[in-house]
Each structure stands twice: as C-alpha cells, then as structure tokens.
Amino acid sequence: MVQDGLFQLGDLLDGIVSGLAFLQPEVTLVITFLLSIFSGLFLARKNAITSLIAVLGLLVSAYFSWKQLALEPGFYLFGDMLYLEGGLAKMKLLLIFAALFFIVLVHLSKFFTAHEKGINDLISILLVLLLGLHIWIMANNWLLVYVAIEMISVASYILVGYLARDRKQSEAAVKYVVFGTVCSAFMLYGMSLLYGLTGSLSLQNMEGFALGLMQRPMLALSISMIFVGLGFKLSFVPFHFWSPDIYQGAPAAVVGFISTAPKLAAFTFLLRLLQVYIAVGGELWEYLRYGLIVISIATMLVGNFAALRQQNLKRLMAYSSIGHTGFVMMLVVADPLQGYSAIFFYLLVYLLTNMGVFSLIGHLEEDHGIINIKQLRGLGKVHALWGVGFAVAMVSLTGLPPTAGFAAKLFIFAGTFTAYQSSGDLTILLLLITGALATVVALFFYFKIPLYLFLKEGNAINRGGNWRLVSLFSIILALTLLFIGIFPSFFY
C-alpha cells in the first residue's frame, strides 16, 4: 500500500508540474484576487485602484486564454481532474468579457458608486466568481464540480445581497440563498450516491453501467438529484421559480451578470456531461434524453407564456431568460456532440443582449425610477438614441432579422433540424415545433416595449443622470447586434 503510493507519487508530481503550465488564466485570476482584496483593505474605500487591478488582471487572464485557443484536440490535466480544449478557452474568453462588462456597469450604477461600502469588495468577489466559472467549465471530477459550483453560488449570494438597500433587495438575497443552498444540498446527495455506485469521483466513472453493476433505480435517483443542482443554475422548469423574484429584487447590474455568466458555464458543463453519458450509451442516455426533452419543452412554454402577463421590466426579462434557457437546451439535447459552436454563438448573443438590456433597465430604475413597462410611455421620443437601442435589443431577443438574435436562433434551429433528419426521432420534431411556437409567443411580450416607447403618447421626463453615456452605450449595443446579425461568420 505505502509502496504503491510512493511509486504513484512521482507520476503525480510530474502530472502536476506539467499541468500548471496550462493553468495560467486561473493562476492570474488568483493573483489578481489577492492583490485586489489587499488593495481594498489598505487603501481608501472610494479608491479606483482595485478596479484597475481587476481590469488589468482580467486582460492578462484573457491573453493567456487566447493562447489556449489553439489547443486541439482536448486533453486531461492533473491526472484526470481537469479537461482543456480550444473550445473551452473560447468560453473562458466570453466569461472574462462578461466580468469586464460587469465592472463597467457597476461603475456606471449610482446605487453602487454612492454606497458607503464602496465597490472594492464587490470587485474582489467578482474575481472569485469568475475563477469558479473557469474551474467549472474545465472540471472533470465531481469534487471539483462541487467546489466550483459552491464558489459561484456563495459569490452570487454576496453580489445579490451586497447593497441590501431596501426590503426588495434583501428579500431577493435571502430567497436566493435559501433556494440555492437547498438545491446544492440535493446535488451533493446525488453526487455522494453516484460515488457509492461507481467508486470513483471522475466524470467518466460509468464503466460499471454497461456491465450491469449499477442498481438502476439508485442511478436514476442520483442523476436526477444532480440535475436539481444544475437546474437551479440554469433555472429550467421546475426549478425556475426563484428567478423572477431574484431578478426583480437584485440590482440590475448584478442581474445582468448572474443571469448570463453562470448559465454559460452551466451549459458548457452540461454539454460535456452529456457527451460522457452518450459514450456510455444504452438506456442511460435514452432516459436522460427523454427527461431533458420534456424539461426543454416545459421551460420554453413556461418562460414565454408566463412572460406575457408581466408588467415589471425585470420580471419580464426573468421569464424571457427562462425561455432562452429552454431554447438552448433544445440543441443541447438534440445534438450534444456537434452542437457546441451553434450553442456558443447563441450564448454569446444572449450574453451581449441580456447584459445590454439590463444596463438600460438599470439606468431607467436608478435615474428615473421606472420599473414597469407602462411607465415607458412615450419615452422613445424624448430619448431617441436610447429608445432605438432598447428596441433593437428587443428585436434581437425575439429573434427577427437582421439582428444577432435571428442568426443565433437560426443556427439552433438548423442544428436541431439536422439532428432530426439524421435520427428521424419524432421527439426532436416536437422540440422544433415548440421552439417555433415559443418564438411566436415571444413576439408579443418583447414588442410591448417598443410599442410603449414609440407608439404611445406619454408625459415627457427629464433627461436625468448620465443619459449621454447611456445613449452612446445603447447605440453601440444596437450596432453590435446588427453587425453580428449581418456578419455572423465572425463569431460562428
């Protein structure tokens, strides 16, 4: 026993030393986090140095991730703890972009900059969250998956509860914490059962399945419990009901980030997990597939139909985001092996649009106190540039040409249709029909916003706050969405 351990030790050390060279983006994030938290401790609260350190660190980390783009095919690091390939490096770049975007939004937000706590701690927490996301998309071991998810969850609880300036914000934070911890406890129990069934914590631990060594009910129980945790992160039905409340209560900049970045990582992980389970084959993948198809259909329907009767802007966006989750899951289930580039493109567009829309909503809420769709009456005529940006974002979320949302939806539909043609599976056809129906329904609630902005008469409001900056920002957003929509091949 001891002898075996000694022989293994040399190999282990070699594995660690050779693996460290591929962890540059993550090591950079760790160092940046330490620097930023120390700068926050020793310098004045309103100091910009922490943000500067964070931005520099993120750029360096992005540079290292950029260098990893060429790593094809993928390989395992540290034994089989982590998995790395060029596609995952692309996702890392997108996540870093989301974090940079979030830092900008926080600096523009009056709620955050005027708060007595300052924003330095928030920036440090953001770096930890990003580190968790990076580890999650690479993780190949259930222990690392759990550690990464807990890092993300705890950091998101802090982000949501950071201000706690009124009843709504603190209520959102407490609901998020309670729901999140219960879901992660479920997932942990599922992982412990899976460990018992397979005897290993590796993601590829299903060899015993084909040999009939696993008790089927126990395996079904453990995998469905793991999907409770994933469902919380992705907010698919039936684990979606936290998201409208949290989106409504939390600060807009935070919602923009937590509604996108963790979902991106969760989808990447889900894809990798499904690829493993396809390789196992047999009834495991069959049952899992049917379960996920039902979830995807239910998520699209619930998200889009429930959005129809929303009056609050942020709640509307919450249901819209649930609908988008269902939509991405369509291709995740239909074709996990070849679907990555289409899913990546969709997530990229979703990230840009959603964070853009939430920054506009944040401006409305903080500078004008507007939280309902009805209050938007006639605003488009006062703020023409700003209104156009908002309207283009809504068109893109619906998925109409010539915006980025159209190209993204097209790729998802095309991928799913190809999967239907090659397999002839009627359940995939059902997915496609539901997706088309959901898109039509989406038209009605997204277009309420341009309708109120431009076509209804209303009393003009003062141009408050930093409206010049916001107008510039929304024009950039609109142009970006149009550019990606017309030339999708740059990113696809």
Added chain:
Amino acid sequence: MIPLDHFLIVSALLFAIGLYATLTKKNTIMVLVGVELMINASVLNLVAFGRYDKVLFGGQVFALFVIVLAAASVAVALGIVLQVYRHFKSVDPTDFDSLKD
C-alpha cells in the same frame, strides 16, 4: 464492523429530516439548520463509501471539502438573514412578500 446499509439508512433519514425542516420551519435560521442536516447526510454517505475506495480516498477528501464549503455558505447565509431582519423585523419566510407579480 457496521455494514454499509446502516450508514445509508441513517444518512437517508438525516436527509429526509433536513428536507422536512427546510420545507416546514417558520424561521429562516431553522431552514438553514435543515440544509445543514441535508449536507451532513451526504458527508456521512461520502465517508461510508470512501471506506471502500482505498486507493484515492476520494470520499474522505470530498467530505473535508464539503464541511469547509458548508461553513462558508452558512456564514454568508446568516449575514444575509441579518440584513433581511433589519428590513422586515422578522425571519419568517412567509413574511417575505414584497416581490411579486
């Protein structure tokens, strides 16, 4: 030696008690205690299974990580409960009703 089944039955009971507490308790702190019971049920599972994993001791290492992470998330959760108490003067989950359609 105590057979594996006994550990699994105890952990399943713990998990069920914890889940019952999270669903019924009228105090957010007791809900968090329920979550803690659920997490510890998994820790018991991991350690019991880990006994059969004599090469890597994956289960026992996992258990240690879980204990640390559970403490971290409870610390954050209690901080947030304190914040919510300042605004609502209550920690009863059914009183939190300012967010709705």
